[in-house]
Amino acid sequence: xxxxxxxxxxxxxxxxxxxxxxxxxxxxGVHMALSTSREARRTGSRGCxxxxxxxxxxxxxxxxxxxxxxxxLSADFHDLVVEDFLAEYAAGRTPNPCVRCNxxxxxxxxxxxATLLGFDAxxxxxxxxxxxxxxxxxxxxxxxRDARKDQSYVIAVMGPEAAARSLFPLGEMxxxxxxxxxxxxxxxxxxxxxxxYDICFIPDGDTRxxxxxxxxxxxxxxxxxxxxxxxxxxxxxxxxxxxxxGLGVExxxxxxxxxxxxxxxxASRRVVxxxxxxxxxxxxxxxxxxxxxxxxxxxxxxxxxxxxxxxxPAQVSSIPSEGDPLLRVHLEQPVRGxxxxxxxVLYDGDRVLAAATLERRTP
Amino acid sequence: xxxxxxxxAPDPAVPDPEESAQRRAxxxxxxxxxxxxxxxxxxxxxxxxxxxxxxxxxxxxxxxTVLDDALEEIGELLGVPRSWLIMTSGGTEADNxxxxxxxxxxxxxxxxxxxxxxxxxxxxAVLATARSxxxxxxxxxxxxxxxxLLDAGAVEQVLADGAxxxxxxxxxxxxxxxxxxxxxxxxxxxxxxxxxxxxxxxALGHVDLPALEDLDLMSLTxxxxxxxxxxxxxxxxxxVPFAALSTGGGQQRGVRSGTLDGPHxxxxxxxxxxxxxxxxxxAGRLRxxxxxxxxxxxxxxxEARFTLPEDSPQSGHIxxxxxxxxxxxxxxxxxxxxGVDSSAGSACSAGVTxxxxxxxxxxxxxxxxxxxxxxxxxxxxxxxxxxxxxxxxPESLRRARAVGALAR
Numbered sequence: 164x165x166x167x168x169x170x171x172x173x174x175x176x177x178x179x180x181x182x183x184x185x186x187x188x189x190x191x192g193v194h195m196a197l198s199t200s201r202e203a204r205r206t207g208s209r210g211c212x213x214x215x216x217x218x219x220x221x222x223x224x225x226x227x228x229x230x231x232x233x234x235x236l237s238a239d240f241h242d243l244v245v246e247d248f249l250a251e252y253a254a255g256r257t258p259n260p261c262v263r264c265n266x267x268x269x270x271x272x273x274x275x276x277a278t279l280l281g282f283d284a285x286x287x288x289x290x291x292x293x294x295x296x297x298x299x300x301x302x303x304x305x306x307x308r309d310a311r312k313d314q315s316y317v318i319a320v321m322g323p324e325a326a327a328r329s330l331f332p333l334g335e336m337x338x339x340x341x342x343x344x345x346x347x348x349x350x351x352x353x354x355x356x357x358x359x360y361d362i363c364f365i366p367d368g369d370t371r372x373x374x375x376x377x378x379x380x381x382x383x384x385x386x387x388x389x390x391x392x393x394x395x396x397x398x399x400x401x402x403x404x405x406x407x408x409g410l411g412v413e414x415x416x417x418x419x420x421x422x423x424x425x426x427x428x429x430a431s432r433r434v435v436x437x438x439x440x441x442x443x444x445x446x447x448x449x450x451x452x453x454x455x456x457x458x459x460x461x462x463x464x465x466x467x468x469x470x471x472x473x474x475x476p477a478q479v480s481s482i483p484s485e486g487d488p489l490l491r492v493h494l495e496q497p498v499r500g501x502x503x504x505x506x507x508v509l510y511d512g513d514r515v516l517a518a519a520t521l522e523r524r525t526p
Numbered sequence: 527x528x529x530x531x532x533x534x535a536p537d538p539a540v541p542d543p544e545e546s547a548q549r550r551a552x553x554x555x556x557x558x559x560x561x562x563x564x565x566x567x568x569x570x571x572x573x574x575x576x577x578x579x580x581x582x583x584x585x586x587x588x589x590x591t592v593l594d595d596a597l598e599e600i601g602e603l604l605g606v607p608r609s610w611l612i613m614t615s616g617g618t619e620a621d622n623x624x625x626x627x628x629x630x631x632x633x634x635x636x637x638x639x640x641x642x643x644x645x646x647x648x649x650x651a652v653l654a655t656a657r658s659x660x661x662x663x664x665x666x667x668x669x670x671x672x673x674x675l676l677d678a679g680a681v682e683q684v685l686a687d688g689a690x691x692x693x694x695x696x697x698x699x700x701x702x703x704x705x706x707x708x709x710x711x712x713x714x715x716x717x718x719x720x721x722x723x724x725x726x727x728x729a730l731g732h733v734d735l736p737a738l739e740d741l742d743l744m745s746l747t748x749x750x751x752x753x754x755x756x757x758x759x760x761x762x763x764x765x766v767p768f769a770a771l772s773t774g775g776g777q778q779r780g781v782r783s784g785t786l787d788g789p790h791x792x793x794x795x796x797x798x799x800x801x802x803x804x805x806x807x808x809a810g811r812l813r814x815x816x817x818x819x820x821x822x823x824x825x826x827x828x829e830a831r832f833t834l835p836e837d838s839p840q841s842g843h844i845x846x847x848x849x850x851x852x853x854x855x856x857x858x859x860x861x862x863x864x865g866v867d868s869s870a871g872s873a874c875s876a877g878v879t880x881x882x883x884x885x886x887x888x889x890x891x892x893x894x895x896x897x898x899x900x901x902x903x904x905x906x907x908x909x910x911x912x913x914x915x916x917x918x919x920p921e922s923l924r925r926a927r928a929v930g931a932l933a934r
Contacts, residue, residue, distance in 0.1 A: 191859075230862070234855045272932070279928045280856060 164283040165189045166330060169269060170224060170231070172216030173359060175288030175333060177223035177351045178342050182332035183286045184227050190286070192224035192231040195273065197240040197264075198364060223351040236272055243267040245364055249377050252400040255427035256504030256523070259470065260362055261317050270321035274328060284328045291315040292334030293326050296514065298456050302327035306513040309338045316470050319508045319518035322453045371409075374400045383432025385412055388425070388441065399429045405442055405500030412436065423500075426523075443497040446480075449490045449507045449519035458482050458490075458517055464509040466492055468501060468521065474510055490519050550865045551911035555750075555904025556700060556728060556844055557869055562752030562905070568796035569754060572596070572789040579786040580777065589788055596791035603798050604761060606738050612760040612778050613791055617727040617747035619782075620760035621651035623768065624723040624743040625694060627781060629663050631767030632691035632721065639691030641666050643684045643720075645706070646887040647674055648696050652725055653883075656694070666690065673838040674704030674888050681711060685718040692721045692743070697736070698729035701884040701900060702833050703844030705733055712740040721766060727758075731801035731905075732809065732841040742766050748790070752905060753797035757790035804905070812903045813842040815912055819901060822916040823847055827923055833885070833898075843903045848890075849923055852897035857926035864918035869900045897930065 166188040168180035184190040194217045217233050224231035244263045251258035274285050290307035291314050297303040304326050306313045321329070336342050339358075346354035365373045378400050385394040394412040396402065401409075406424040416422050416438070423442055426435040447466065458464075458479050465474035475498055480491035492507070503523035509516040552560070572592045577585030579593045594608070601608035614620045625642060632639045641664040644656045656665035666684050668676050676695060684690065693715045695706045712722045723743035726735060731751050738744070743766060748757040762768075762781075774783025801808075823830050823845075833846040849857065854870045861868050870882075885895040901915065 232855065232859055275932055276853075276856065276929050279925055279932070280859060281925070 165281060166191070166284050166286050167273070167277040167280075167282045168192045168229070168286040169273060169288075170194050170220035171288070171359075172213075172219035172223075172353065172356075173288065174343055174346045174351070174353045174356050175290075177220070177227075177288070177353050178346050178349070179286055179288040179330075179332045180224070180229065181227045181345075181349050181351065183330055184229055186332070188284075188286075188330075190227070190229045191282075192220065192227070192229050193273070194220040194231070194233045195236045195240075195268070196233055197237055197268070219353050219356070223353055226349065226351050234273075234276075236268060239272045240264070240268055240364075243272075248362075248364075249374070251504050252374050253378055253429060254504075255399055255429040257403045257502035258504045259317070259506055260364070261470075262320055262506045265318045266320040270318070270325040270329065274325055278328070284330050286330035286332065288333055289314045289318055289331050290333050290336070291318055291331045293329055293331060297323055301455075303455060304515040305334070306510070306515075307331075307334045307336070309336060312339055314470075315510075315513075315515055316467055316506070316508045319455075319515045320453055320506065322518075323455045326455075371401045374398070381429075381432055383434065385410060385434045385436060388435060388437045393436065396434055399427050399432055399434055402427050402434045404502035410434075410436055439499070442499045442501075444501050445494045445497045447477075447492040447494065447501065447507060448522045449492070450483075450488055450522055452483055452490050452517060452519040454517040455515055458509070464492070464511060464516055466494060467508045467510065468498060468505050472498075474508075477509070479509075489522065490517075550867060551914040552867045552906070553901045553903065553911060553915060554867045554869050555907065556703075556900065556902030558749045558755065559752055559904040560906045561754060562797050562800055564800055565748075565753045565793040565797040568596075569789045569793035572792035575788065579788055580775070590786075593786050593788035593791055596788065596795040599795040600759065600791070600798055603795070603802055604735070604738065606761055609764060610761050612762055612782050613787060613794075614758040614760055614782060615756055616749070616758040617649075617725065617745050618651040618758075620727075620745035620747070620758045621649070621694075621725055622655050623760050623762075623771075623781060624725075624745060625652055625655040625692065626659065627768040627771050628721065628723070628743060628762075628766055629659060629691045630769035630771075633663060634769060635767050636691070638689060640664060641689040641691065643668055643681075643690045643693045645676060645695040646670055647699050647701075647704070647884045648694065649700050649725060649727075652694055652696070663691070664689075668695070670704075670887055672889050673834055674699055674702050674884075675839065676706060676711065678710060678714065681714050685714060685720055688718055690715075690718065690720045692723055694723040694725065694743075696725040696728065698726070698733060698841040698844075699884065700728045701844075701882060702846045702888070703728075703840045703842075703902075704834055705729070705839040705841055707839070708736045709740050712736065716740075728844075729841060730798075731805060732812070732843045748794045748797060751794075751797045751801045753793045754790065757787065757794045759794065801905075808905060809842055812907065815903050815907055815909065816842050816845050818909065819845050819912045819915065822912065823919065826916065826919050833888075833890075845901045845903075847899050847901070848895060849897040849899065849926070850894070851930045852923055852926040853930040854897055854899070854926075856929040857897065857899060857922055860922035860925055861915070861918055864914075864922060866915050866918050868915075869902070870898055897926070 166183050168190050170176045170192045221231050244260050247263050248258050248260045277285050290312040292305040294303050302323050306315045343354045361368045381398040384392045386392050396411050402424045404424050422436045425437040425441040460479055460481050462479045464477050466477040467474040476495040478493045480493045505521045507519045507521050575589050575592050577589035579590040597608040597611055629642045642656050643666045644652055646667045647670050697708050698705050708724045715722045721742040725745045727747045730746050742763050744761040746759045749755040768781040770780050777783050829850050831848045834840050881892040
């Protein structure tokens with residue numbers, strides 16, 4: 164196959180590209196420049212696509228012996244990921260920009276470009292596996308062998324058509340240490356690079372500061388579930404459901420227990436705080452359903468709502484229909500901190516069944 | 527790929543130049559042309575001579591002779607005394623001396639010379655250097671028209687207050703090939719006591735250099751004429767004052783300290799000798815190849831727009847063309863894949879193609895300059911190279927336009 168390997172300059176994508184080439188595919192490496200104001204060098208684990216990252220990716224491609232290009236996808240990234248991130252926070256939701264980037268950039272913009280340029284598949288360093296165990300032998304997406312590194316949650320939203328045109332050569336790796344060891348053996352030059360954390364377009368890690376600068380101040384009240392005003396804030400976008408710190412409330416709760424953000428309502432500019440049990444729920448509602456196979460009400464599944472969270476046993480309550488666009492899922496045990504905008508992924512064992520976006524629940 | 531895991535094995539990534547040269551069309555001579563065997567030989571011969579040219583012993587004198595022979599030949603070929611030559615690491619360093627060391631030197635002599643004037647389409651080595659002088663020295667940019675040419679009236683205006691210490695304009699633009707009338711600029715500058723610099727890096731070997739009595743400073747580089755990368759020349763009249771920005775042993779008028787580099791000078795001299803000897807013949811040959819390219823492109827894609835009109839002053843070795851609706855990254859990839867080395871011809875940082883400041887200065891907006899391609903010819907170019915491009919172009923354009931049409 165002719166394969167386009169997305170190469171970030173990190174160790175995972177470099178080893179993935181090397182493995183694809185070794186498997187006999189005709190591989191071309193591409194580094195996506197996602198920011199127009201690129202830093203020259205990376206500092207620690209933050210930020211992304213610096214000039215240094217592009218150079219690391221190029222050196223790895225040279226070692227592998229594949230052609231290498233830098234493509235500027237910064238306009239797409241800004242319009243489809245950064246703007247979405249801001250709009251979601253402005254709407255009182257908690258977006259996952261990595262999920263959006265996978266959905267709209269890596270497995271959409273990049274994949275479409277690749278297809279038009281004659282490629283059969285896109286290869287990335289995600290920890291997940293594609294097999295042909297879907298309905299009628301269609302592509303199926305699975306958790307990686309190393310459960311700690313599994314990234315099927317953040318890529319599930321790509322859906323089966325994109326999965327069928329994707330290669331994840333790291334899915335069967337034993338663990339990250341094995342990937343680093345292989346990078347060292349292959350002399351890819353990136354074996355000791357730190358993993359990336361945080362949001363790549365907020366290199367200083369200060370999400371609240373970024374939101375305030377981008378969205379401006381919109382002062383409002385911090386209230387309890389009865390509506391009593393406990394304090395004031397500079398903008399609802401500084402708050403996420405489940406947040407405990409920085410609530411700006413001086414008086415402790417009467418019962419002395421910690422309080423959490425339980426709801427964010429940008430329309431009234433109100434942040435509602437309350438006791439921990441208000442965060443727990445067994446009922447999930449979601450939209451924008453992407454399915455790998457047909458879901459039926461009553462189907463037993465496991466549900467995951469966070470990238471590094473546990474999946475919990477659950478049951479599909481109802482699927483979207485003409486009069487009701489919501490997917491409803493009942494959890495066998497309550498989960499905490501469910502926030503609108505988060506991604507819900509349903510599994511059958513290690514196989515992804517569906518991905519959707521959680522909707523706001525009224526406490 | 528087993529060898530990739532074996533540290534003792536030869537690097538698998540190094541391509542065989544013999545193999546790749548046979549099936550590729552190298553159409554990026556404006557970036558770096560092909561090394562001339564005579565330059566490589568001259569380099570190796572000179573590098574084998576023992577000694578530091580500044581040393582006082584017999585070995586040092588031998589090394590000094592190698593260098594002086596090279597400088598003398600370069601001077602003779604250019605029509606200037608060898609004392610006018612300052613050897614540099616390349617065009618960028620030569621431009622830095624001309625746009626930083628010289629304006630600061632002029633200012634030290636005459637406190638009223640608080641500005642430099644640069645052409646808006648000049649190379650970043652000129653533009654960024656001029657802009658970096660603020661607040662000590664103001665950078666004034668000279669606007670160009672749609673053909674990339676300076677307007678004499680506008681130049682006169684910028685010079686009128688007598689504050690401009692150095693005026694700079696590239697003889698041939700590195701991206702579009704537009705050729706500036708430097709002699710006319712020089713005449714205007716002289717009336718106002720302004721020093722004149724031209725970056726002739728892209729012009730050397732392709733167009734006639736202006737009469738050097740009209741100029742004060744001129745930048746040249748080796749790798750555009752078939753010498754190795756790593757050598758350039760600043761031609762500077764002896765009366766040009768320089769501020770010493772890099773300090774050391776005081777070599778080369780104290781302007782550019784550092785061990786004198788005989789081998790690179792020898793290679794530059796060898797390449798320059800060939801380039802000037804072949805100049806008339808090559809220019810005619812490349813003009814014909816460029817015409818063949820233009821005709822072929824126009825036939826394949828009637829929508830293609832050549833950035834410079836055919837009758838506008840330009841160097842014959844660059845064809846700059848815009849394919850409306852095509853994605854530049856995709857087009858470069860597709861041509862590369864089909865054996866054609868070309869360039870988007872714009873500023874490049876870690877390989878990202880960006881909207882060209884040169885085209886912007888010529889009044890072309892970002893949307894209209896999408897799909898820009900710079901094809902540049904050199905001493906090894908053949909009709910087969912042009913035909914390989916023309917064969918690869920239809921399918922590459924079709925796909926690059928499909929990418930360009932991707933809805934956001």
